[in-house]
Amino acid sequence: MPDSHASAPPGRAPGLPILRVAGVDKTFHASNGPVEALHDINVTIEKGELVCVLGASGCGKSTLLRIIAGFEQATRGSVSVHGIDVDRPGPDRGMVFQDYALFPWLTVRENIEFGPRHRGVPSKAIAQTTGRFLAMVGLATSADRYPHQLSGGMKQRVAIARVLANDAEIVLMDEPFGALDALIRGKLQEDLIEIWQRTKLTIIFVTHSVEEAVLLADQIIVMTAGPGRVDCQINVDLPRPRDVSSPEFNALRRDVTRKLTSHIARSPVGDQPIYRGMDRAALDAAYNNSAAVADSNQWLDQWRSRSDAVRGMPGARLDVAYGPKERTRLDYFSAAPPGAPLFVFLHGGYWQRNSKDMFSFVAEGPRMHGIDVAVVGYTLAPAARLSEIVGEISQALSFLDSNASVFGFDRGAMCVGGWSAGGHLAAMSCGHPGVRGALAISGIFDLEPIALTYINDQLRLDSDEIATLSPARLLRQGMAPLALAVGSDELAELKRQSASFKDIADTLELPVTLQVLPDHHHFSILDELARADGALTRELLRLVARDSQDGRGPP
C-alpha cells in the first residue's frame, strides 16, 4: 500500500477529522415547489473508519453521499476533508456507484489506469499500481477484458480497484452490492473488509440493508426521512470477522431494525416513494372521481332532510363559539342524562367550503345511545392553512374539555371522530390530553399525494406542513386508541391509505384497528354513524365505554 493511506499526508493539520459534514441542508426545487431532502446533517468521520449510512429509500442517504462526493452542492452548511472545504468532485473522495459506471470502451486495466493517467502520474508508476490493485481485487487474469465481458461482481471489483488506484483517501460507496445476488454480495463484503483492513482506508458505505450495515460497519448512521436527517449513530463493537449467526450479531441487528422501522413509521408517508411514480392527472382522477361527486349531491339531499329532523327536536342543539373567528363555532347536541360521554365530530372537505351544519345529522345515532355529540366548525381553506385548522381543532378540544361541567358530559369519556379530511384531523387529535379514543372514517392520512393534486390550490401545503402534520408522524406510545373505518367501495387510494396507516401502527404495536364496511362508499359511510344500530355507532360505543379495559395507552 502507498504510505499516503497509512499516515496523514504532510501539509495537513493533524487532529482534524478526515471528513466533517456540518449543518448540511439540501433543498431540491421540484415543479410543485421546494422539497427538503436533507435537514441539518452533522457527521464527523475519523480516518480509517468504516461507516455505514443506513436508511429507508427516500431518506436522503444517497443525496448526502453525493454532496460529500461533490456531485451535488449543499443548500446550506459545508463538507470539509482534513478541515478544507470541498464543493466539487476530487480524487481524494472516490465513488463506487451501484451501477458500476465503468467506462465500457476501456479494458479492465485501462479503467483502473484512468484516474492516474489523467492526473499525470508517470506510466511506470501507473503500471505498478494497476498491477497491485488488479491482484488485490482478484482480477489479474481478466485485465484485458472489456466491462461487457464481466459479471456484475467483477465489474464492482473493477470499480473498487479504480478508486483505490487513484489514491482515494475516502471511498464513498452507494449501495454498491445492491444489484448483486446474495452469494456474490457475501463474497464482496468479505473482500471489502479485507481490503479495508489492509489499506486503512476510510469508507462511507450507503445501504438499506440492516444486516449489511451490522456486518461491515464500525459505526452506523441511521437516517430518517421527510426531510432526511441523522437520527442516531450506533457504534458496532462486535469483533471481526463477524459471525452473522451469532446471538450478539442478531441482537444488534434486531435493535437496529427496530430503530429503523420506527423511523419509517414516523416519516410522513412511510418509506414508500409510491407517489413519485404517479402522475398528477392520475392522482387528480383518484380524488376527483366524478361518480363519487354525483353521489355526493344525492347524499347532500338526504342529510338535509335528516338534519331538519334533528333540529326539530326542541332544546337539542346548542350553537357555541369556541374561538374568536367566524367559523370557530360548534354545535352541541345534548343527550338527556348529565355525565354522558361526548363524541366530537370533525367534518371534512375543508377546501370545498363544507360547514358543520351539513354534518349535524351524524348526531342522531350516538344520541340514541345517550352520547352527547359536538359537531365542530373551523376556518376553511384557503382562508386557513392546515396548520391553523389543526390549531383550531386543538382549541375546540381544550375548550370542551375544560367546560365539561358546563355542558354536562363525562370529562373522561371524550372521543373524537372525523370523516374524510376530518379523519386526518381526528387521527391528529389522538395525542390530545382530553381524548379517550378516536374514529377516523374514510380518512386521508397522507398529505404528500394531496399536495400533488388540484386540492392543493386551496390548501397550499408546503413540504414543512407535509412533514409535520401527517398523522403517521404523530403515532407514538401512549396515544389514544384509534379506529379506522373505510367503505368497501371507497376510492382505492383512500383504502390504501387506511391500510398502510394501519400497517405502520402495527409495526409500532400501537392501538389502531381497521374495519371495512361492506357496501359503503365515501359519502354513504356516514349514514352508518347516524344509525343507532350502525357498525360505526357500535365502534363508538366501544371507544367511549367507561368500564372498558383498553383505555388510554397500550395494553
Added chain:
Amino acid sequence: MSPPTPAARPAGGAPAIAPPAESRPVSCHGAWRRLRGVALASVVPLGLLVFWDLMGRWTGTRLIPPPSDVAVTMWDFAFGGIYDDAFSASLPVHFWKSVQRVYGGFFCAAAVGVPLGMMIGRLPLLRVMLDPTLSLLRPIPVTAWLPLSMIFFGLGPKSAVFLVFLGAFYPILLNTIAGVKSVDPHLFEAAEMLGCHGSQLFRAVVLPAALPSIFTGLRLGASFAWIVIVVGEMTGVPEGLGAVIMDGRTLSRTDLVITGMIIIGIAGFLSDRILIRLNNYFLRWSPHHRA
C-alpha cells in the same frame, strides 16, 4: 430466510463466472455460411436482371437497353476497346474525381459536424444559440442550395463538394448530438471524481461514449454524400460519375446512364463496408453496436 453464514460462502478467488467465449467460427462451417449468405443476397439482383431483360424483350422498347448492352458499355467504360468513343476506358478518371468530391465533402462534414455536435450536446448555451438556426436550415433540400452554391463557388468541383458537405453534415451533426445527450451521467461523475475535468472530458468521455451514435451518423452521412454527388456534378463539371450520367442523358445514351447508376451504387456500397469495418474495430468494446 437465514443470512448466508461465512462458511456457506465460496472460499477465495474470483466468482466462478466464465467470460463469454470469443467465438472463432470453425473455418469450414464459416466458409459455407458465407457462401450461403452471398448466394441468398444475389437472388434478388439476379431476379431483377432477368425481369429487366424479359420486360425489354416483351415490350420491344428501344429506350431502355437490355442488360447485355449495359454490360458491354460497362466493360468499355472501364477498359475500352469496344466503342472507342469519348467515354471508353474513362471510368478511373470519373470514379477518382467523384471519390475525391464525395470524401472531400464528407470529411469536411465530419470535421465540422462531430466537434460541433459534441459541443452542442454538452454545452446548453451553445445548444440554445444554435438549435433554432439548425432546425430552420435542416429542412431545406440540398438541391435547393444548387443555385446559391454556384454563386458562392462558381461552376465546377467546389460547388459539388459544398453540396456533398451539406448533405452529409446534418446526419452527422444530429447523431452526434443525440449520442452525447444520451451518455450515462454517471460516467461524467465517475470521470470527474477520478480527476478528469473540463475540456479533458470531451476526449476522455464524450467522444468514446458517443462513438456508437457518431458512427451511425457517419454511415448515414456517407450514403447521403453518394446520393448528392449526382446533383453536385450536374453543374458543369466535365468529369465525375454524376457528369457521366448527365452526359448520357443529353446524348440519349441510356446504357451509359444505367452504367453510371450501377457504379455509384457499388461505390456507395463499398464505402459503407469500409465504415462498417471501422465501426466494428472502434466499437469492439460494445457487442450491441456491431454492424
